[in-house]
Amino acid sequence: MSLSPLQQLDAAHHLHPFTNHRDMHAAGTHIITEGSGVWLKDAEGRRLLDALAGLWAVNIGYGRREVVDAVAAQMSQLSYYPSFFNSTTEPAIRLAAKLAELAPARLKHAMFCNSGSEANETALKLIRGYWKLRGQPARTKIITREFAYHGVTLATTSMTGLPSCTVPFDLPLPGFVHVPGPNAWAANRESDPVAYGQWCVEETERVIQREGPETIGAIFAEPVQGAGGVIPPPAGYLRALRELARKYGILFVADEVITGFGRLGAWFASGLWDLDPDLMCLAKGLTSGYIPLGATMVSDEIAGVLINGGYLAHGFTYSGHPVACAAALASIGVIENEKLVERVRDDVGPYFRSKLAELATHRAVGQIRSEGLIGAIELIPREGKAALSPTTMLGIKASNLVRKEGVIVRGIRDLIAAAPPLTITREEIDILFAAIRTGLDRLWD
Ligand SMILES: Cc1ncc(COP(=O)(O)O)c(C=O)c1O
Incomplete structure (x- = not known):
């Protein structure tokens, strides 16, 4: 196969994130050229249904005039000014206030950045600074999950x-402690996920005691683990984890980079499961991916300590970039005006779940998981689950087969994941699942 001039340039000069470059260069980079709603067009003129919303980000779908116009207006009026040194801009103020209105009750302050990684990195630094100001500088360890x-x-x-x-x-660097995550399928405990979740919490408590609670600053948790394979929490698990953190005076951080802004049929998963986090990290759906933006929200108590703690020496050149904040305000406006949160909760979310459930009996399907508009299908080879090895990678094979049918899903290990824009219609959900079924019918060929 010969590469187009653009593909040749890409191969010559562009290092991609999370990519096997040799495979990509052999096949030719897939170049996307246009987007509207849930649909993309590629350089060969092919239409594709984007059932991954870019990278779990484009909650309002592609090409929305509301965001384009807001961004153009802001760029014309004031293209950039920082929020350092006693200054800021109107969109940054309005967005911080809007997030305080939407977020769980105790989270009334936002610090902005450019991505989900930076939102978590910011949380880590604010937590360290907070504990130092509180006179507990030994609380530097961080607990996260497999x-x-x-x-x-x-x-x-x-x-x-x-x-x-x-x-x-x-x-990991020293001081980052990993505890089991509630992935019952991976632990071969799928027949009793709730008991497995309980065991995970008990094991987390043993780890806290072993490490010394007074050395632990925070527990970070994605309410639904996303890139790790779409792992919704078993009943009771998340609340128990949250209470465990409270019991030992450890801060609880909800990483809502994927789960925020309606994906689960609630503004935030923290509200859905009453997690009352001390900090919450946001990105992706915050602007629906139109412009990079992240935010770290903190409780009144943490904000108070930081505000009274003197000079806060953290922040990025583009923290609170006015154009990004204008994009976020416009995207949030679309979610509100079109009642997309309610739409996921009452309409397309349950429909997506029911279509996913129809695949549960497919011969190549081992397990289905979903919450709101995010779901995963665990795949098994002809020989059964026991034949899965760490290198089977059925998910990549399946996602390629589904893409041939005109639908983009993500392959992870031996599963495929989908998280379409919240604007997806029932008809488009039908197209999505028809393509998955055809792809899976060929998985064992
Ligand atoms: C839960 C979660 N946190 C953080 C990140 C990192 O975000 P970014 O890629 O914007 O740095 C991601 C990205 O997928 C994510 O899913």
């Missing part, structure tokens, strides 16, 4: 519980 994904900086990779992310870089 299968967690929290980002790619040195510290957030250290929090990530996926060997594929940590091993190539000899991470």
Whole structure:
């Protein structure tokens, strides 16, 4: 196959994130050129249904005029000014206030950044600063879970519980402690996920006691683990984990980079499961991916300590970038005006779940999981689950087969994951699942 001039340039000069470059260069990079609603067009003119919303981000769908116009207006009026040194801009103020209105009750302050990794990195630094100001500087350790994904900086990779992310870089750094994540399928405990979840909490408590509670600053948790394979929490698990943190005076951080802004049929998963987090990290759906933006929200108590603690020496050149904040306000406006949260909760979420359930009896399907508009299908080879090995990678094969049918899903290990824009219609959900079924029919060929 010959590469187009653009593909040749890409192969010559562009290092991609999370990519096997040799495979990509052999096949030719897939170049996307246009987007509208849930639909993309590629450089070959092919239409594709994007059932991953970019990277679990484009909650309002592609090409919304509301965001385009808000961004253009803000760029014309004031293209950039920082929020350092006693200054800021109107969109940053309005967005911080809007987030305080939408977020769980105790979270009334936002610190902005550019990505999910930076939102978690910011949380880590604010937590360290907070404990030092509180006179407990020994609380530097951080607990996260296996299968967690929290980002790619040195510290957030250290929090990530996926060997594929940590091993190539000899991470985690010291002080990052991993506990079991509630992935009953991976633990061969799928017949009793609730009991497995309970065991995970008990094991987490043993780890806290072993490490010394007075040395632990925070527990970070994605309410539904996303990039680790779409792992919704078993009943009772998350609340128990949250209470465990409270019991030992450890801060609880909800990483809502994927779960925020309606994906689960609630503004935030923290509200859905009454998690009352001390901090909450946001990105992706915050602007629906139109412009990079992240935010770390903190409780009144933490904000009070930091505000009274003197000079806060943290922040990025683009923290609270006015154009990004204008995009976020416009995207949130679309979610509100079109009642997309309620739409996921009452309409397309349950429909998505019912279509996913129809696949449960497919011969190549071992388990289905979903919550709101995010779901995963665990795949098994012809020989059964016991034949799965760490290198089977059925998910990549399946996602390629589904893409041939015109639908983008994500392959992870031996599963495929989907998280379409919240604007997806029932008809588009039908197209999505018809493509998955056809792809899976060929998985064992
Ligand atoms: C839960 C979660 N946290 C953090 C991140 C990192 O975000 P970013 O890629 O914007 O740095 C991701 C990205 O997928 C994520 O899913």
